[in-house]
Amino acid sequence: MTQRLKVSLGGMRVGELGQDPGGRIAFQYDPKWILEGFDLSPGSLNFEGLPQSPMRGVFDGLHGVFNDSLPDGWGLLLMDRVLQERMGLNRSQITPLHRLAYIGDRGMGAIEYAPMLLGGEDASLVDLSQLALQAEGVLMGSTEEVLKELRILGGSPGGARPKVTVAFSKDMKTCRSPFAVLPEGFTHWMVKFRDPSNSMIGDEIDSGRMEMVYAEMAKASGIEMPRTHLLELNLKGRREAYFAVERFDRVNSRKIHLLSLAGFAYANHREPCLDYGSGVLAATQKLTKSQQEVERAYRLMVFNVLAHNKDDHSKNFAYLYDLQEGRWRLSPGFDLTYSFGMSNQHTTSVNGSGLPVMADFKKVATDFRVQRWNNIVEEVAQGVSNWQALAKDMDLSQNRMVSVQSALDATRKRVFN
Numbered sequence: 317m318t319q320r321l322k323v324s325l326g327g328m329r330v331g332e333l334g335q336d337p338g339g340r341i342a343f344q345y346d347p348k349w350i351l352e353g354f355d356l357s358p359g360s361l362n363f364e365g366l367p368q369s370p371m372r373g374v375f376d377g378l379h380g381v382f383n384d385s386l387p388d389g390w391g392l393l394l395m396d397r398v399l400q401e402r403m404g405l406n407r408s409q410i411t412p413l414h415r416l417a418y419i420g421d422r423g424m425g426a427i428e429y430a431p432m433l434l435g436g437e438d439a440s441l442v443d444l445s446q447l448a449l450q451a452e453g454v455l456m457g458s459t460e461e462v463l464k465e466l467r468i469l470g471g472s473p474g475g476a477r478p479k480v481t482v483a484f485s486k487d488m489k490t491c492r493s494p495f496a497v498l499p500e501g502f503t504h505w506m507v508k509f510r511d512p513s514n515s516m517i518g519d520e521i522d523s524g525r526m527e528m529v530y531a532e533m534a535k536a537s538g539i540e541m542p543r544t545h546l547l548e549l550n551l552k553g554r555r556e557a558y559f560a561v562e563r564f565d566r567v568n569s570r571k572i573h574l575l576s577l578a579g580f581a582y583a584n585h586r587e588p589c590l591d592y593g594s595g596v597l598a599a600t601q602k603l604t605k606s607q608q609e610v611e612r613a614y615r616l617m618v619f620n621v622l623a624h625n626k627d628d629h630s631k632n633f634a635y636l637y638d639l640q641e642g643r644w645r646l647s648p649g650f651d652l653t654y655s656f657g658m659s660n661q662h663t664t665s666v667n668g669s670g671l672p673v674m675a676d677f678k679k680v681a682t683d684f685r686v687q688r689w690n691n692i693v694e695e696v697a698q699g700v701s702n703w704q705a706l707a708k709d710m711d712l713s714q715n716r717m718v719s720v721q722s723a724l725d726a727t728r729k730r731v732f733n
């Protein structure tokens with residue numbers, strides 16, 4: 317092994333990752349962790365002390381659960397620029413272990429890696445307007461150098477859109493780096509900026525307001541959601557409103573282990589490779605062993621369909637394991653917004669269909685013994701019917717209200733027909 321990384325969680329050593337000169341990555345649990353800890357990804361890691369390779373080759377030779385510590389499009393772009401600038405590594409020389417070492421103890425979820433590459437720095441004061449402008453500059457190609465603040469705060473979260481992790485005071489008026497010890501009353505949040513250069517992910521000017529409305533619709537549909545906040549910023553005279561969401565992988569300063577469905581199932585989130593039944597609900601059953609959690613996943617499926625959230629890929633489902641509680645559960649809802657998926661079909665199919673109807677809901681309910689599934693569908697339909705009122709409260713444009721309403725109406729007609 318040439319490269320080695322210590323893996324830890326909650327201050328305890330979990331094991332070690334290593335890469336041999338041929339590039340093969342292996343992970344080995346620490347014997348003490350096996351006695352006192354828990355399996356980071358039951359069924360897709362072996363909970364035993366021998367070195368183990370990833371189950372499948374989809375994540376550049378990395379195990380699914382560790383791949384979850386790495387960012388996607390946005391964070392990787394920042395990371396690669398910095399590794400090139402500061403360490404002279406070009407893309408072909410960067411290995412997954414370099415990337416994990418770069419993430420160090422700043423990753424989403426609870427897993428930490430040591431020794432850290434380029435650690436020791438922090439960005440204590442946070443000017444969100446400046447960060448939003450910087451993020452736009454980087455994406456539009458007009459900013460070459462990545463400011464330290466953006467690199468540190470924007471470097472860890474996944475997802476295609478530019479975003480930062482920060483800490484807010486109770487009144488949401490003071491924003492600090494989340495990586496230092498937080499003053500009393502501060503909590504952990506994620507702020508999603510906008511990518512004006514990327515028409516593929518549909519980042520419209522009102523995407524922050526839209527995600528706010530969808531969070532409210534989800535709550536009205538019985539879906540557990542974190543606290544959300546519309547952050548209105550002045551960007552050199554231009555006003556922008558961004559979606560901010562409280563992080564569910566932090567409880568005060570305690571880190572909660574987060575495992576995405578992509579990581580658990582080795583499912584590439586860029587491809588439509590899953591079905592709700594055999595993918596989402598089966599994974600929920602296997603991990604949580606709880607019918608209540610299976611029903612939460614079922615409700616989320618119905619919401620995604622009725623609310624036209626078609627970008628429902630494998631990284632948009634996640635599970636939390638709290639060491640103190642000692643159990644797995646489906647995370648609260650996230651990334652719920654008006655979206656089109658690929659070819660205007662759901663990325664995760666329902667009973668094999670990318671454009672599901674009631675019979676598909678029924679089949680999944682029967683397969684997973686979801687009692688009262690009719691009520692769930694009815695409650696979600698009720699929640700989604702609040703679109704106009706919520707969109708008005710959030711100051712979405714008349715055009716937007718009408719066009720989304722007509723898509724929701726068409727979906728309803730297809731499902732309930």
Ligand SMILES: Nc1ncnc2c1ncn2[C@@H]1O[C@H](COP(=O)(O)OP(=O)(O)OP(=O)(O)O)[C@@H](O)[C@H]1O
Pocket residue numbers: 388424473474475476477478506517542561562563564565576627631632634650651
């Ligand atoms: N409230 C939250 N607490 C903790 N982690 C979160 C929260 N919301 C999202 N995440 C994590 O951050 C990642 C990125 O967030 P999100 O999916 O909202 O971004 P996105 O850029 O819109 O994603 P996509 O590429 O799917 O469009 C998610 O995959 C999830 O792991």
Ligand SMILES: [Mg+2]
Pocket residue numbers: 475476631632651
């Ligand atoms: Mg996402």
